[in-house]
Amino acid sequence: MKVVIFEDEMHNSERLMQLLQKCDSSIEVVAVISSVFEGIKWLGQQHTVDLMLMDIQLSDGNCFELFEQTKVKTPIIFTTAYDSFALQAFKVNSIDYLMKPIELKELQRALKKYEEFKPVEQESFDIARLAQEFLKRDSARFIGRLNNQLTYVKAKDIAWLHFVKGITYATTINNQKMPLDYSLDQIEKMLDRNMFFRINRQFIIHIDAIKKITTYYNSRLILQLNPDVDTDVIISRERVPDFKNWLEGKEAEG
Secondary structure, eight states: OOOEEEEEEEEEEEEHHHHHHHHHHHHHEEEEEESSSHHHHHTTTOOSSSSSESSEEEEEGGGGGGHHHHOSSOOOOEEEETTTTHHHHHHHTOEEESSSSOEEEEHHHHHHHHHHTSOOOGGGHHHHHHHHHHEEEEEEEHEEEEEEEEEEGGGGGEEEEEEETTEEEEEEETTOEEESOOOOHHHHHHTTTTTTESSSEEEEEEEGGEEEEETTTTTEEEEEEEEEEESSSSEEETTHHHHHHHHHHOOOOO
């Protein structure tokens, strides 16, 4: 079986190749592709492979951009750090996925599913629907009121969210502050958990807003954010393990 891997992190691609060999020593990895640009070029050359293992996020963009440029009929197993809520689309479309860090048993299960699923007509896969499922969180918008006018903020522009005095405020990467008509619980369910983390009852932060992490007494952590916050941003002792897993791109336990 010939396989192509789409992965922008070398240690992940090397581990995946090792796992594939453990699953079946006859598997041949014909290429490792790290970017959308490289992928479009490779697919345009009409290489013949049996299976693609594809990371959602490549070095220069989202892998679904590939399908806007070329028609793909080859079965795909996606590898991703996204949470299971966003991945329901895969179950509907009968395309498998692996959560990072990838485990041998999960890869074996996916390859077995591939073997059972090969005879299915590949053109029936709705890649556009999958792309919509993944991209909808990145394009989520939240409505608020400012000076008696309705406004909105895009999720991708939010640096952090703060619940204070009964109101949820979003602070953007450009340091604009906006009151929103949502609770933190509501917003948390609509955000990409790979990018945003609920550090305590008052704050949700974007990973790129973290400027500095300092150890704090009683086994807690204190963060310095950009833009700055006018109060201490503290991660409780109970949340520290999940926070560290999140920083490493691991799915939180439970």
